[in-house]
Amino acid sequence: MNLYLNAEQVKYLKDFLDNPSLQIKGIYKNAEELSQELKSKLNKKKIDKKAKLPSLNLTDKSGKEFSLSPGEDNGTIIITINKETYPVTKGFDGRYDIEWNFKTGIEIANYLHEYAIFTGDNDYTPNKDGIGDELHVFKDEVERTVDFYASNLSFICYTDKTDDNWTYLVPGNVKNVLKMMVAYIFLHNELETHLSLLHPEIQLKHNEWSLDQQEQLNINDYF
Numbered sequence: 307m308n309l310y311l312n313a314e315q316v317k318y319l320k321d322f323l324d325n326p327s328l329q330i331k332g333i334y335k336n337a338e339e340l341s342q343e344l345k346s347k348l349n350k351k352k353i354d355k356k357a358k359l360p361s362l363n364l365t366d367k368s369g370k371e372f373s374l375s376p377g378e379d380n381g382t383i384i385i386t387i388n389k390e391t392y393p394v395t396k397g398f399d400g401r402y403d404i405e406w407n408f409k410t411g412i413e414i415a416n417y418l419h420e421y422a423i424f425t426g427d428n429d430y431t432p433n434k435d436g437i438g439d440e441l442h443v444f445k446d447e448v449e450r451t452v453d454f455y456a457s458n459l460s461f462i463c464y465t466d467k468t469d470d471n472w473t474y475l476v477p478g479n480v481k482n483v484l485k486m487m488v489a490y491i492f493l494h495n496e497l498e499t500h501l502s503l504l505h506p507e508i509q510l511k512h513n514e515w516s517l518d519q520q521e522q523l524n525i526n527d528y529f
Contacts, residue, residue: 359424362417365391366404374417380424383480385452385459386472400470405458408496409503415487416505418480425477428507432515436490441479450474454483456490 361375371388387402406414422428438455450473452461463470475483488508491497492515501509 359417359420362413364406364410364413366406366410368405370404372404374414376421376424377474380421382474382476383418383421384472384474385461389471392471399462400464401460401462402471403458403460408457408491408494409500411457411487412491412500412503415484415491415508416503418484418487419505419508421480422477422484423507425480427477427481430481430485432489432492432511433485434489436486436493438486439482441475441482443473443475443479445474454479454486456487 358380359376361373363371363373365371369391371391373384373386373388375384375386376382377384387404392402419428422430436456438453438459440451440453443450443452443461449464450461452459452473452475454475461473463473488511491504491508492512497512501512504512
């Protein structure tokens with residue numbers, strides 16, 4: 307188990323270890339309270355509210371423009387479709403669909419990984435496959451559920467308002483998308499050509515992933 311502590315968390319741990327008399331001084335009522343306090347500090351995912359990621363503006367395969375941007379206090383990632391570039395054909399039911407190429411997929415993965423760093427939750431293991439999933443999203447009693455895959459996404463916003471062109475990902479969903487997208491990228495036949503475009507931390511994950519893959523091949527060959 308890898309336990310990463312930021313400076314504030316290290317301070318709490320150091321105070322606990324260096325000052326066994328904290329309980330006697332009345333700062334903590336009992337050892338159990340101190341234990342729970344420490345666990346809370348260690349497990350808390352701190353979001354950097356002062357720093358701000360720039361928006362990532364992208365174009366899909368058919369020329370539709372969309373963007374990823376941090377929400378208020380970096381608490382979410384907002385996905386917005388540019389309506390002016392989205393052709394509304396007869397029979398349009400309000401569902402937005404966008405599909406991107408491999409290099410754009412890398413840009414998205416890198417951006418989401420940077421966001422994961424902001425939230426202190428960039429320690430993840432890629433999935434075994436790159437299969438996407440449906441992510442249930444509700445905001446102000448409006449459903450904005452998104453089907454997010456490694457090379458495309460779609461969503462429909464059930465509202466009569468004009469702002470039906472966006473959805474969002476909470477940190478937990480960002481992590482789920484990352485695990486899926488990074489697995490897809492690692493398994494893609496274009497990876498070798500574009501490996502240098504990956505975020506340095508994702509490249510390190512690829513090194514670990516490659517070693518695990520080779521180890522599994524060696525085990526299979528042995529048996």
